[in-house]
Amino acid sequence: MSNIKLSSNGLPSFTCVPNIFIDKYMTNANGEYIKIYLYLLRFMEKEDQAFSIQHLADIFEYTEKDVLRALSYWEKQNLIGLEFDSADNLTNILLKNPCQADSCDLGNPQKNFKGDSVKEEAGSGETLNQKDAYTLEQVEQFQDDEAVQEILFITENYLGRTLNTTDIRTILYWYDGLKFSTELIEYLIETCISNGHTSLRYMEKIALSWTEKGITTVSEARAAHAMHSQCVYGVMNAFGISGRNLIANETAFAEKWAKEYAFSMDIIKEACRRTISATGKASFEYADTILTNWHKNHVHNLEDVVKLDTARKGKTSGKTREASENAQSSRFHNFPQRTYNYDKLEQQLLNTTS
Structure with a gap:
């Protein structure tokens, strides 16, 4: 710029x-x-x-x-x-x-x-x-709501500090702008803080993602959170990742495999296992190549993976056999052929017998 x-x-x-x-x-x-x-x-x-x-x-x-x-x-x-x-x-x-x-x-x-x-x-x-x-008057009106007072009280206890006007405006936006219920806001705050995220800006990102996904109730949010946690922790376990959280790009890969491709954790773990075996490291890009190929071949379970492997081995074996035969044929035709004088050989044979 x-x-x-x-x-x-x-x-x-x-x-x-x-x-x-x-x-x-x-x-x-x-x-x-x-x-x-x-x-x-x-x-x-x-x-x-x-x-x-x-x-x-x-x-x-x-x-x-x-x-x-x-x-x-x-x-x-x-x-x-x-x-x-x-x-x-x-x-x-x-x-x-x-x-x-x-x-x-x-x-x-x-x-x-x-x-x-x-x-x-x-x-x-x-x-x-x-x-x-939001004006200060609107913020004050928001704070007069008893349900809101409870949310603010809970949030202050979780954060260990008094909320400022900017913080209250943020929560007001969730309530009035995003139309979150007080129960959903409380679940949002509890979930984020329990996972070590105390920033209201981080919480707002989660709130906006819920809105984009059409999540409006605590049960829907809990189901989405459970699916996210199962997917992320399953991938971390399969790759042997510990001592850190997944970065945004890695999380995006995990959610793509679980949500967009709708793969079960068994299939995702198998791809992770093959990735470690082939590369010796937790390569999300390599695993994505495997899973994208399985998705294109309509793999739905581990049995489909076995069938796909068998079909691939059959094609590979056929190509190897054909290549070997072609090589042998080529060696025969490439062998230098000897030339003979058949009249001379016949005369030598007659002289020997006489």
Whole structure:
């Protein structure tokens, strides 16, 4: 991505955070978005120095889409202006005076607690997360629900800390945006923490994956979790992997074999065994080659694997035998043939007998 020129329309050269930003904007914004805006203020000390979205992402360990979402949010608040070239590449960020922006139409996203979701378009074209549109009033209303109070209490006990506004907005998004029941949210939190994942961002990824899969009840979530655990731990056991969890790519392979190919663990373990035998290591790519071939040949059980092996051996044996016969035939015809003078041989034979 190309470099972006950063300029201002009158901000001082030192890092200054106007009170109106703290009083009016910071209280309703996502913490990650605030970091981006404050860094832009800090970077103004180096006026007209170019930087990139990747530069911002690397500093805060965000994705580039996270940075674009933050910039889009502040543009909606009328605190910055974004300029793009003809190819839709971001070329300029203009930091506006918050006092002047406050006198304009701020375009602050609002929504009723049970109303339609608010969606904002990021620079990448991706929809912004709805949770960032919730106001403090909506968060307070959310906390008045007795069932929600129980969830927040349980979450704080699990995490061992007090939830901040951003945390509560995240849980509100699960409840109001994703339409999760309090029971499903509680199961989500319990499951993640019991597996060593205490980050609400990680929990949100799981929540979004459940939504994509159409999971709406605790029983459905429990069944999906059980299938995932059985598949992952089965593969780890077959490959002899211990002391670490599978990385994302490895987990994707395991889920592909179990869900897309619908193979039983017996078949998957057999492929893992053959992989170790052939390569001497836990190669997910090699195992995937085996299982993909079995899938194409409509293998459904270990008996089908045996039949496929037998058929392959028969073809191999036939080709080997044919090759051997061809080789023998070639050796016979390639042997240098002797030439004889039959008249001379006959005369020699007559002289010998006489």
